[in-house]
Amino acid sequence: MSRILIVEDEAIIRSALRRLLERHDHRVSEAGSVAEAMELDPQRFDLVISDLRLPGEPGTELIPRAAPVPVLIMTSYASMRSAVDALKQGAVDYVAKPFDHDELLETVARVLHLQASRQAEPPDITEPSGQAQQMIGSCPAMQLVYTRIRKTAPADVTVLIQGESGTGKELVARAIHQQSKRSRAPLICVNCAAIPETLIESELFGHEKGAFTGASAARTGLVEAADGGTLFLDEIGELPLDAQARLLRVLQEGEIRKIGSVETRHVDVRLIAATHRDLRALSKTGEFRLDLYYRLNVMQIDLPPLRDRDEDVLTIADVLLEKACRRHDREGLRLSRAARREIRDYPWPGNVRELENALERGVILAEGHLIHPDDLGLSPAPRPAPAAPGSPRPSAGSAAGSAADDGAEEDLSLEDYFQHFVLEHQDQMSETELAQKLGISRKSLWERRQRLGIPRKKSPRRRPE
Structure with missing residues (x-):
């Protein structure tokens, strides 16, 4: 959850901004001037959003005082020159008032992501063989994963790792354990899909001698073996409902009871779970306990597919x-x-x-x-079918200048082409992507929309559950 400081002297705008950002899981504080902002210590925040014109000192004064925290400047369309000056002074970006909610949220997300990316480094991991290695990758999605690992590891909370098979979920679990306060204690890894359903409760929670046929001796379960350390349950979506109920008690009460025993034992275990399935959807069909899902999903890390x-x-x-x-x-x-x-x-x-x-x-x-x-030995990847001779090309996904190469669009003027492209792609692309594909700025995109009367499609907003 990001911490954002809003510096705006108009209370109506300030409170509206606060409500908008809080609805999208940001923690927000407010100030009416640079002086009030300094009392709140802007360096404690992840982002400062400040109006340019404020009582007393201008908002640009916060740029050096909040550093290295980025400052996003708000300004009116009538003072674009001032916005450019603010960028020259070190503002990370600007938003024009009256601002569009989606554009503001998109800008905030981009700035926060950029800030996190600069701080995130791949964590070092020691493999069971004792060999040291580092997670590989520098794409934006992995930068977010590294940041989440760094922030989550010392917090000693339950973690749910989601991602397709083969994306490295166990590697992330190992990184979290080795950067946590429990790093000197054991990390016990269990693949729930690899244990037969009839044995999984015995494997996890242990059993007493004679508890069932074949139980010739008492056995300590893997949960108890992880006492003081971390238990990693891979493919937790495959866990039977009876075992889910027992695991829920471990998370709620910190207690286990072996099969065939009447005594409970206290355990201190941090749980990291991983799955490639949608646990929330499974809970709706009765395959996964909803209360266990909520207990698991304290912190969530999503691994991107390759x-x-x-x-x-x-x-x-x-x-x-x-x-x-x-x-x-x-x-x-x-x-x-x-x-x-x-x-x-x-x-x-x-x-x-x-x-x-x-x-x-x-x-x-x-x-x-x-x-x-x-x-x-790779199977051939599916290729798009070639266009039939003389047929128009399906998309104007390349730069706007490519329209001149397409016979079907040779007679389109630049304005016709712009209108054709925007109407065809605005349902699938954000404003930023549209502008990039057309080779123009977002401001130019907005101005042309106004001039040509092309309404901007709003994405449907999800109702809170």
């Missing part, structure tokens, strides 16, 4: 290739240009695990010093 990490795919491939070469004693192997292109364009439904397997296969099959696409 297909959404374009900037990282080849970097990850190079690191995994080096490890595979060492394992198979084939130092010096490299990916050919075609293989790198294949890896970059492939959708990777199995994520990092699939990439690792493909590279291992390539190292084994490669002849010479280069790994070629055939060595990787």
